[in-house]
Amino acid sequence: MTSTGTFAIRTAGAALAAGVVLTACAIPPADDAEARAELAAINDPLEPFNRAMFEFNRAVDRVLLEPVARAYRGVVPDFGRTMVTNFLNNLKSPMILANDLLQGEKDRAGETGGRFMANTIVGLGGLFEVTGIEFHDEDLGQTLAVWGIDEGPYLVLPLLGPSSVRDTAGLAGQTLADPVSRYARDAEHAAVPWIHSGMEAIDARSRNIETLDEIERGAIDFYATVRSLYRQRREDEIRNGRPPRSAPIPEIPWDEDEESETDRASSVVK
Amino acid sequence: MPMRRPGPVVSTFALLALLCAPSVSAGAPGSTRFIEALGEKTIAAITRENVSDEARFEEFGRLFRESFDIDTISRFVLGRHWRRATGEQRKEYRSLFADFIVRTYAGRFRQYSGETLTVDEEREVNERDTIVSSRINTLDGPSIRVDWRVRTKGGDHKIVDIIVEGVSTVITQREEFASMIRRGGGSIESLIAELRERVRPAE
Numbered sequence: 001m002t003s004t005g006t007f008a009i010r011t012a013g014a015a016l017a018a019g020v021v022l023t024a025c026a027i028p029p030a031d032d033a034e035a036r037a038e039l040a041a042i043n044d045p046l047e048p049f050n051r052a053m054f055e056f057n058r059a060v061d062r063v064l065l066e067p068v069a070r071a072y073r074g075v076v077p078d079f080g081r082t083m084v085t086n087f088l089n090n091l092k093s094p095m096i097l098a099n100d101l102l103q104g105e106k107d108r109a110g111e112t113g114g115r116f117m118a119n120t121i122v123g124l125g126g127l128f129e130v131t132g133i134e135f136h137d138e139d140l141g142q143t144l145a146v147w148g149i150d151e152g153p154y155l156v157l158p159l160l161g162p163s164s165v166r167d168t169a170g171l172a173g174q175t176l177a178d179p180v181s182r183y184a185r186d187a188e189h190a191a192v193p194w195i196h197s198g199m200e201a202i203d204a205r206s207r208n209i210e211t212l213d214e215i216e217r218g219a220i221d222f223y224a225t226v227r228s229l230y231r232q233r234r235e236d237e238i239r240n241g242r243p244p245r246s247a248p249i250p251e252i253p254w255d256e257d258e259e260s261e262t263d264r265a266s267s268v269v270k
Numbered sequence: 271m272p273m274r275r276p277g278p279v280v281s282t283f284a285l286l287a288l289l290c291a292p293s294v295s296a297g298a299p300g301s302t303r304f305i306e307a308l309g310e311k312t313i314a315a316i317t318r319e320n321v322s323d324e325a326r327f328e329e330f331g332r333l334f335r336e337s338f339d340i341d342t343i344s345r346f347v348l349g350r351h352w353r354r355a356t357g358e359q360r361k362e363y364r365s366l367f368a369d370f371i372v373r374t375y376a377g378r379f380r381q382y383s384g385e386t387l388t389v390d391e392e393r394e395v396n397e398r399d400t401i402v403s404s405r406i407n408t409l410d411g412p413s414i415r416v417d418w419r420v421r422t423k424g425g426d427h428k429i430v431d432i433i434v435e436g437v438s439t440v441i442t443q444r445e446e447f448a449s450m451i452r453r454g455g456g457s458i459e460s461l462i463a464e465l466r467e468r469v470r471p472a473e
Contacts, residue, residue, distance in 0.1 A: 034350050035452075038350070038452075078410070220446050224450070225442060228446065232441065232442070243401075
């Protein structure tokens with residue numbers, strides 16, 4: 001998911017710069033307290049820029065990524081694609097392990113380390129999954145969140161998709177530290193990070209063709225849907241799937257008459 | 271789109287269709303039993319042979335309407351805009367919303383391919399709501415975490431939310447509807463018009 005070398009950082013920088021210029025477009029209406037609270041919860045001051053980027057990414061997807069992913073799925077048999085997924089997950093493992101440790105998750109670190117050793121040695125460099133331990137992902141953005149850093153405004157990055165200021169910073173840091181891109185830098189193999197990122201993109205997209213089609217079909221405002229999905233998914237990943245401790249479970253009102261009391265509270269929850 | 275995050279995960283966003291039956295522990299609490307029973311009925315409806323697609327869709331709609339608290343969901347999803355809506359608007363919105371979600375969810379029906387459901391545990395949210403945690407076991411790839419938020423009203427159980435891998439259906443829809451209304455100049459009419467468009471029969 002990382003590893004486009006300095007590319008990710010450069011594009012992120014450009015995105016931020018362009019976003020700042022466009023911020024002026026999204027001034028919240030000052031007259032309505034509830035509307036203001038809603039905008040604050042959505043935390044998307046760069047929405048006009050983000051929507052433009054979102055449409056750009058969709059266009060790239062339509063003409064390039066989706067067709068390639070479909071062709072890939074059509075040509076490469078199941079077991080071949082599973083090996084690619086295994087291999088890519090295994091390549092990520094050192095970074096996942098580092099993040100497990102940075103988050104103080106000893107058990108999960110043990111799982112990641114054990115998987116990595118076994119799959120690399122017995123599983124022929126990660127092509128085969130030999131441990132039966134379920135794969136889990138971690139990244140620097142999640143680690144920063146565990147350390148208490150707020151996500152900041154929502155961002156849609158060119159080519160890389162939905163993110164936030166915190167997750168973009170995490171992505172940049174992680175890209176610098178990533179063993180694959182470090183190796184490529186040292187060995188002067190400029191193409192390696194590009195091939196790696198391309199494979200990641202095709203692998204991920206090929207596993208989500210129907211999913212994304214379905215979400216898009218059911219969406220009234222696709223941009224807002226993806227933004228909400230991204231945020232909630234990230235929250236869940238940061239908690240490693242555990243139920244929220246401080247109960248940010250929305251209060252869903254019961255009857256119409258009690259709604260006015262509870263609704264105000266629940267809209268703050270996000 | 272080239273999103274690096276939403277995995278196979280989000281897909282299942284609305285996959286009532288994937289419910290199945292197993293693992294009824296002795297004396298399973300009410301909400302768990304309700305979800306398991308719904309799973310059995312749904313699977314039976316999907317796998318029934320010699321039935322037309324329309325009949326299946328109708329059966330699904332019936333199950334959906336009797337198992338989901340659609341009124342509560344529709345109000346929650348509209349959020350603060352519900353209070354400002356006129357009686358007329360509320361009425362139209364409600365009926366459109368019901369058709370809209372039945373349609374949206376029914377689409378997943380066709381993708382059923384033998385997945386099964388295992389209920390793991392249930393926990394109380396408050397005196398009226400319980401979350402039933404389950405896993406959908408796919409044929410290839412990792413299982414999917416699905417939490418069912420079940421509301422008990424006079425001994426009767428209804429689903430008010432489906433949370434897939436931490437993503438709540440009602441929160442997502444609420445943000446989406448709010449965005450639609452905001453972009454339509456703050457009027458609920460823009461949302462109603464869009465819903466009308468979506469549920470129009472025949473495509």
